[in-house]
Amino acid sequence: MTFTEEFTQALRNQRMLMKKRPDRLRMRVLVYLVWFIGFGLLFATVNGVQSGRLGSVAWWRNDLPGHMLVSLSVTLCFFFGFRGFETLAPQRWLDTISGWRDWRSGVFFSTLSILCSLVGLLLGFAAVAGIWSRQDLLGKLVGKPGFWAQFLLISIIVTLVMGLRYRSRWKQEAMQARITEAQLKLLQGQIEPHFLFNTLANVQSLIDFAPQRAKLMLERFTDYLRASLGQLRGESTTLAQEFAMLEAYLGLMQLRMGERLKVELALPAELRGIELPPLLAQPLVENAIHHGLEPQIAGGTVTVSARREGRLLHIEVADDGQGLDGPRRRAGNGVALDNIRARLQARFGPGASLELLPREGGGTRACIQIPLPNDTP
Structure with missing residues (x-):
């Protein structure tokens, strides 16, 4: 700056x-x-x-x-x-x-x-x-009466100027809110098909060599969509709902990868009601599996956690896969990460961020930071 x-x-x-x-x-x-x-x-x-x-x-x-x-x-x-x-x-x-x-x-x-x-x-x-x-x-x-007359006149001018200034600021905030809402809908409209197509591709990959598992995965995917599609189309969700969707999605991936995929979810009870845009952590989980764990024969563990530090919310998606510079790391275009960063900036401003970091002991950490509203208990 x-x-x-x-x-x-x-x-x-x-x-x-x-x-x-x-x-x-x-x-x-x-x-x-x-x-x-x-x-x-x-x-x-x-x-x-x-x-x-x-x-x-x-x-x-x-x-x-x-x-x-x-x-x-x-x-x-x-x-x-x-x-x-x-x-x-x-x-x-x-x-x-x-x-x-x-x-x-x-x-x-x-x-x-x-x-x-x-x-x-x-x-x-x-x-x-x-x-x-x-x-x-x-x-x-x-x-002197003149002193108080001048002070009263200046006070009236100050009051009028401040009133006009705040009125202008409120109009600007309302316009910015409408622009931000439109931007969020556009970005969210991009991430939903990405999530749906990736999941359908996973189902398709099982059809040839494991048709029964593919059928079971498709049934669970249908139930998952029926329960969550309305939530995906909303402007916001809660951490509890986001973690529930992640749990369901990871359950689908465990059908595909079997024992190669292990899952750990950690959400403190006091954070369950915090609101955030839907599908914020979902692409990070997909990347952890696609780039970090699937290329490894042994697979690995995906850990999703949330914690609060003062007025900041931290959401972390970690895996013990091959890491950012792994020899079998698949090429990506970074669209999902750019989308998340854009949504964070549009919704929460410069105080929000997304970082990809190496995980101690091997693997990758994706860390989201979100400033909490002042009225958050």
């Missing part, structure tokens, strides 16, 4: 409430530094134009440093105000506020911003009065 992309992402993240910020500290400091310098120069310039002192010695010695000090005070109040709320508020509050897609979101962020601005202004004016020995500055400003 380039510097510009990283800075832009840090700016976007400032609009969201989150306990742990994903941006690097230097990027967060840079964002607030830009705000501090930008607002300080803006208001110092406007005040200088109004007073006719812009560019004069008094402006450089008093007005500009004073406005920069007030801007620094406001910026610090924004930082500690928002970070304090994010840190102290329960996670369910942050999830609720982040889920608002109506006027409540604009009111909340506008109110908190106005409060931070007011406290920052008062503290900044007090600091200016103390440093420049103008003890009556704060009292005069607070007592």
Whole structure:
């Protein structure tokens, strides 16, 4: 990620409430530094134009440093105000506020911003009065109706701008959601025939030399399709359903390979209800058998497991076959892996990934990483 992309992402993240910020500290400091310098120069310039002192010695010695000090005070109040709320508020509050897609979101962020601005202004004016020995500055400003009129006008402008910004963001999110949904349907439409044709090819391979096993495999495959086809066409499934489909599929493959194929499935009970796109691990299991185990005379074991680490879900498909550089490894075009990566990116964003790694002791590990929603228990 380039510097510009990283800075832009840090700016976007400032609009969201989150306990742990994903941006690097230097990027967060840079964002607030830009705000501090930008607002300080803006208001110092406007005040200088109004007073006719812009560019004069008094402006450089008093007005500009004073406005920069007030801007620094406001910026610090924004930082500690928002970070304090994010840190102290329960996670369910942050999830609720982040889920608002109506006027409540604009009111909340506008109110908190106005409060931070007011406290920052008062503290900044007090600091200016103390440093420049103008003890009556704060009292005069607070007592002037013009000060409160200007503050009210700026607050209204801030509220309107934030309301328009969030409305634009919601429209963009809705459009992106529709694009993502269409992309997921297209990708899923590609993976279903791949799975069905591969399984039918396995049945066909048994017809000539083991017709009874082929018949039994076809019967089980028909029962499997009858039970799972509706689920395959859905937008999401659960880990429990995904593992059940994998168990049924591996049962079909055991009919074909016999004792050469051993299966181990490990799904903790607390993860059974987590949702994910259907047929996410299925191509990885197929690859483990086709590229890793079938070329070996002795066959081997396929292990499918899931575990949770913090806000990340890990799904692993491992085999003790010939490995990524095995002498009998069959050539592949990588379409299935590219499809999985594309589906992960479309559904979960850059936090999701798929990696192929060598397994300790021989074989291959396919590791899927998925960020869990904040409301996942």
